[in-house]
Amino acid sequence: MKHNYGTAILSAFEYLLENYSDAVVIGQGLWSPWYVGNSMTNLDKKFGVERIIDTPVSESACTGAAVGAALAGMKPIVVHPRMDFMLYAMDAIVNQAAKWSHMTGGQASCGVTIRAIINRGGEQGAQHSQSLHAWFAHVPGLRVVMPSTVSDARDLLIASVLSPDPVMYIDDRWLYDLEDTLEPVSEIDLTKEGPKILRSGSDITIVASGYAARLALEAAAELDVLGIASEVIDLRILNPLNPELIIDSVGKTRHLAVIDGGWKTCGIAGEILASVAENTIPGALKKQPIRIMLPDAPAPTSIALEKNYYPSATNIVERISLIFGRS
Amino acid sequence: MKHNYGTAILSAFEYLLENYSDAVVIGQGLWSPWYVGNSMTNLDKKFGVERIIDTPVSESACTGAAVGAALAGMKPIVVHPRMDFMLYAMDAIVNQAAKWSHMTGGQASCGVTIRAIINRGGEQGAQHSQSLHAWFAHVPGLRVVMPSTVSDARDLLIASVLSPDPVMYIDDRWLYDLEDTLEPVSEIDLTKEGPKILRSGSDITIVASGYAARLALEAAAELDVLGIASEVIDLRILNPLNPELIIDSVGKTRHLAVIDGGWKTCGIAGEILASVAENTIPGALKKQPIRIMLPDAPAPTSIALEKNYYPSATNIVERISLIFGRS
Amino acid sequence: MDDFLLQELSDPDHFQEPISIENIDSDTLIRYLNGMLRIRYAERRLARGKKEGDIGGPVHLGVGQEAIAVGISGNLRKTDRIFGAHRSHSHVLSMGADLYRLFAEVLGKDDGLSRGMGGSMHLWDQANGFYGSVPIVSGTVPLAVGAALAAKLQNTEDVGVIYLGDGAVEEGVVHESLNLARVMGVPVLFVVENNLFASHMHISLRQPKYATARFAVANDMLYEIVDGNDVVKMHQTSKNLISYARTNSMPVFLEAVTYRWYGHVDWREDIDVGVNRSEEEVAAWRKRDPVARLVCAMLARGVYSEDDIESLELRIEKETEIAWQQAKESHYPPHSALLGRVYASKMYD
Amino acid sequence: MDDFLLQELSDPDHFQEPISIENIDSDTLIRYLNGMLRIRYAERRLARGKKEGDIGGPVHLGVGQEAIAVGISGNLRKTDRIFGAHRSHSHVLSMGADLYRLFAEVLGKDDGLSRGMGGSMHLWDQANGFYGSVPIVSGTVPLAVGAALAAKLQNTEDVGVIYLGDGAVEEGVVHESLNLARVMGVPVLFVVENNLFASHMHISLRQPKYATARFAVANDMLYEIVDGNDVVKMHQTSKNLISYARTNSMPVFLEAVTYRWYGHVDWREDIDVGVNRSEEEVAAWRKRDPVARLVCAMLARGVYSEDDIESLELRIEKETEIAWQQAKESHYPPHSALLGRVYASKMYD
């Protein structure tokens, strides 16, 4: 069936709500027709306002309540229309959700899903633009999921909600228009998922996640023209991170670029570079690996600055061409 | 004068409060004789409860209030006796303090200092043990300072408070007993500070910050006995990070180990490995670099598990010996 | 009032009559009218600019709520410390901000109030007492407390002012801030512009009672609840509260009941978006227009004639248009601003 | 009560007399006494264990506050959802937790309530209704709301219970939680154990009024304020509130005024540490002892003789000691537990 990334998320919600009576959704904007794009349209009408709960402007308590509902055996999904708002919910996520299994000796299980939406651009500025996936990847106990394809948007959301662990599911509004067909749902086990090769190539390994993976694919197509064959790896699961596939790929291509929509210092791109350095013999790479990410600045509003703030395919092509001495 | 790390911090507070009438301290425990070890003893008595403000249990508002006082031209220091509590204050730190200069076009300056204390061990467990310095290093706009020596404990605190930027000053209770002498204060410019060589050596570069730098020094002494000469670099300023010194050192030693008291994924150690990989030619290192940090788990309470949870000098010596094929 | 249900104050069929202007001199009334019209024309221009695609970022318009800031700002000094949020055009304009610079900001221009780095949701005009606004709901609330605490420590007798919405009151940090301000004796005025909505959600879906001033009671704070669409009442009530805060170094709380004519963001009415928002309700609230109610009162007393009003509006419209065109023509920040404005200690353009 | 000043309730020179046990049958009284003594002996054993160095981690003792949990737990089911915080020995024991397993937990042993992964500050005994406690002040408050919301969605008629302190009330998330519970109609009992202190700080330094129940009023919630050192009152008041919550699926609020005899953490009295804490005050509060006041009433009515009490105490002391020794001898978690318990989906030991 024809879908886009947004409707794929919607169909995951529908699947979960139809098949699991203990699935419940809580968050801001759920009774509005437009709050989270096309990704939750009419869920309230279809499944009732008891299970699709729109809330006061209280990120901290709403997230904590979802954590508590999970401890009580439900499958709650808490929706944050913008990742930046979650800075009010950090205790519930990091001190509580991520730690209850461990702190109770594995007896409590906190299967909450936290849907964090990256919602940037449009001159919204520094407090309405952040991609903090690296933060969550830093925290043991949290699973961090970042789908870049239409099928992953649906299937990883279902897997996240069915996981007995707390999962940070991060989607990006810049992907909602991406189209693809969807097979009928078949449930997958989140613990078995990891990075995936989106496209094979022998010259360079390009690693990315979420929207950056789309950029990587675009850039790869342009690089082909320049005679550079890229292997694009979509991280998909940022925590716990399994770098094996990347290490294998780099063993073949001997070149590495990481694209990411977050900041550099202590970001996910650095983590990939570090994992490769740790796990390959010196000289395994022929050229220095590169990171393509945000500049070290908050997101600007002015269109004049915003248009150069985010990584672009052109940008990626330029940087990678340089590695191979082309341009 | 004879000092320890704790009294060095105390003397920084005294210096600031004596010399800058706009310095003001706010936080939990400031009217208690023991809350933050020996690092703030009797400040309330000496400088008055108007300037040394003990607070309700409200991390979010207290941090935000310090941010606001900074915007109004004061030099506030907000004290968090334990970094874990700051998860309630993330908005004030990350959405506000870090971004106001940029968002106002450089017109507002937010010279707040956030003193975050790493306070772990003693079977306190997962919510009372965290070292989240990598998180803050990830955020442009924040300066992140982590002193490992007695003089840095004092001088970097003074520099932090005098900086017109928001500074996260991170000290570690495990360092408070460290002794040294202190020269009279001379104010330094935080923007000019960066990593420092604590000890020279030709065989391996060991990078660390805060308490981990002490461990690195201890390990280095033991490694000497095994005939391995270590160069120990103390990061000191984690953001903005200047890796030059490390890159130069690695150019000489051609071996790299990073020790850190935080978690691995997207941590500061990974950032160092990545920076080195980006900035040195392939094969510059003779052996794979290593990271020695926390296991991927929350802090346990039981002494049986806690005693192996944190990196130790022995641990470091073992891992580094292996690089050189010794043991 | 003490049941905190708001009754008529939240019912748009009440308070549609001209406001009472007894004992208020004509100059003052003219100042009020000028202030409100300046804001209204500015926001209408923004609505048009957004609709026509000149503005890229979101604009949160407060048309219908102008009396609040105008009434309050008349009691403030340029050295006071005022903070706003996402819907703050009125807050900054009423303190005297330059219209050209506001427009330039919304358009992301270097001459903007925040030098083009903020847009409509991040305004800054400290010279006029406006310490800043940002779109994280409730984010500025503790900042205002801190800036007011600073005033106390600096012995300036200045006050802090924080404008927040009925939705913001649901954020925990607001409650921490109320208590903190009270316990520390901070001279700050909390202004809740209760427009009954937070984005699409009516207050009845978010809180058990309509009047947020119940939290002033819980925090043992002096408070008032007023018709936010009555500029005279706004002025008088806030005058007393602000002078109490200044004199006693204590926080005070003012709840102004009002309504926004436009949708939550941008220029549409967004009838369909709001849960419990209806065309009838919007129409009724448009009759509780703070501008029209003042105008009618002024006409009735003969302060102004219909012609006076018309020429006043014409003049303001023209000034607005000039400022807008000037803003459109001004230049963007240099590329160096992106990295050059991150740290105050390493500022470059 | 409505001025929320607490008056005599917070003045230790009042309420020192035996509690009223009229109309309470003897079995019930004996159950109360047993329950309180079991907690008191357990905590005293912990105090000694800490003092003697057997316990590594911090222990927050609630000696003097036993009547609260004992009174409340009598009205709870094993399927209710109870959450605590850093000072929760009484909460878990009153629900029937095994003493050996509590001690084993505090000692970090594998047989502990949290399998040795939590110590005194992280207790878990879901089989007995205790969903967990953690030391982040207020961290469990929204969790309890969520677990109670789950009960509502699961149609179980179970309630949530959250024990929090007067200090926790200063955290913003508590206010968000009160509103959320009220707006969503969540059957949860908020129990504030108001012992007048948060660590070293007396409530007068932290809040404008002593009674935190003013926030129940602000959130339009049924509430009671009671002498937390009167087990009969605690039981009866909580009975009504809990049954209201169960029947109406609504939140309720119970403020129990009390005092802790020990310092904030560990076994000392910490007179010097507390701002406004004095030897006289501690001594006076020791006279408002919830155990002694019940014992005196029971002696007066002849439910028990002095000898009965003595032999009861001896028995409990002995049981306590046996559990303690057993816990000391039990084994630690395996090393594999460190990584093996992080994810529920990949559990191994």
Ligand SMILES: Cc1ncc(C[n+]2csc(CCOP(=O)(O)OP(=O)(O)O)c2C)c(N)n1
């Ligand atoms: C922390 C945070 N949560 C959510 C939002 C999204 N949001 C923007 S404005 C708004 C409603 C605010 O309502 P209110 O405070 O009443 O102000 P009004 O818009 O009515 O002026 C919300 C929920 C946000 N910007 N920040």
Ligand SMILES: Cc1ncc(C[n+]2csc(CCOP(=O)(O)OP(=O)(O)O)c2C)c(N)n1
């Ligand atoms: C978020 C957070 N802030 C601060 C602390 C430190 N702390 C531990 S207990 C406590 C006081 C709590 O007081 P109250 O809630 O009244 O409980 P009581 O100790 O009186 O039982 C504080 C401030 C903490 N553990 N967590």
Ligand SMILES: [Mg+2]
């Ligand atoms: Mg509103």
Ligand SMILES: [Mg+2]
């Ligand atoms: Mg207390």
